[in-house]
Amino acid sequence: MKVPVVNTVPVTLVLGGAASGKSRFAQGLAELQPGSLLYVATAHAGDDEMAARIARHQRNRGERWRTLEAPLDLTVVVPAATGHGAVLVDCITLWLTNLLLASESPEAIWSAVDAFIDVLAGLPAPIILVSNEVGQGIVPEHALARTFRDLAGQVNQRLATRADRVWLVTAGLPLQLK
Numbered sequence: 001m002k003v004p005v006v007n008t009v010p011v012t013l014v015l016g017g018a019a020s021g022k023s024r025f026a027q028g029l030a031e032l033q034p035g036s037l038l039y040v041a042t043a044h045a046g047d048d049e050m051a052a053r054i055a056r057h058q059r060n061r062g063e064r065w066r067t068l069e070a071p072l073d074l075t076v077v078v079p080a081a082t083g084h085g086a087v088l089v090d091c092i093t094l095w096l097t098n099l100l101l102a103s104e105s106p107e108a109i110w111s112a113v114d115a116f117i118d119v120l121a122g123l124p125a126p127i128i129l130v131s132n133e134v135g136q137g138i139v140p141e142h143a144l145a146r147t148f149r150d151l152a153g154q155v156n157q158r159l160a161t162r163a164d165r166v167w168l169v170t171a172g173l174p175l176q177l178k
Contacts, residue, residue: 009123009124009125009126009127010126010127010164010165011120011123011126011127011129011162011163011164011165012026012029012126012127012128012129012163012164012165012166012167013128013129013131013156013159013160013163013165013166013167014026014029014128014129014130014131014166014167014169014174015131015132015133015156015160015166015167015168015169015177016132016133016168016169016170017132017133017134017136017170018132020169020170020171020172021169021171021172021173021174022130022132022167022169023057023090023091023130024060024172025167025169025172025174026088026090026128026130027060027061027088029086029128030085030086030087030088030126030128031062031064032086033085033086033125033126034085035064035083035084035085036064036065036066036083036084036085037061037064037065037066037084037085037086037087037088038065038066038067038068038077038080038081038084038086038087038088038125039061039065039066039067039068039088039090040067040068040069040070040074040076040077040080040087040088040089040090041054041067041068041069041070041071041090042070042071042074042089042090042091042092042094042095042098043071043091043094044069044071044098057090066084068080070095071094071095071098072095072098072099072102072112073112074089074095074112074116074119075115075116075119077089077119077123077127078119078122078123078124081123081124081125081127082124082125083124084125085125085126086125086126086127086128087123087125087126087127087128088127088128088130089127089128089129089130090130091130091131091132092129092130092131092132092152092155092156092159093131093132093134093152096109096148096151096152096155097148099112099113100144100147100148100151109151113155113158117158117159117162120162129159129163131152131155131156131159132152133156133168134148134149134152134153135149135152135153160177160178163178164178165178166178
C-alpha cells in the first residue's frame with residue numbers, strides 16, 4: 001500500500017486537445033511565479049516541421065526561461081528545478097510517445113511513469129504539467145495508436161489524482177476541474 005504524498009509545492013496539470021491553447025495557458029500560469037522559470041521540453045526535432053515548431057515555442061518564451069531537454073527521463077526535473085520560480089513540462093504525451101517508441105515493455109514505461117510521479121514530492125518549485133486529452137475521439141484503427149490512447153488516458157488519470165489543480169483548456173478557454 002502506498003502512503004499518500006503530502007505536496008510540498010503545488011502540482012498543476014493542464015489538459016487539452018491539440019492546438020487547444022493548453023501550452024499558452026500553462027506558460028501564463030508559470031509566468032505568474034517570480035524569478036527564473038524552467039521549461040522542460042520532451043520533444044525532439046525529428047524533422048524540419050518539428051524543428052520549426054520548437055523554434056516558435058522558444059521565441060514565445062521570454063528571457064526568464066531556461067530550457068532543459070528531457071525526452072525520456074523526467075526525473076531530471078528535481079535537481080534542475082532548484083533556483084527556479086516554477087517548472088513547466090511540455091508535454092507529457094510527447095514524453096509517453098518517446099517512451100513507447102523506445103521501450104521494449106509496458107513495465108519499463110510504467111516504471112518511468114512511477115519514478116516521475118514519485119519525484120514530484122521532492123520538487124523545490126511549483127510544477128505545471130501539460131498533456132493532451134486524446135480519449136475523446138474515435139477508437140483508433142491500429143494497435144499502437146490504441147495502446148498510446150490507453151496509456152495517455154491512464155497516465156493523465158494518475159497525474160490528475162496526484163495534482164493539486166487540474167485545468168482543461170478547449171478553444172483557448174480554461175476550465176478548472178480540480
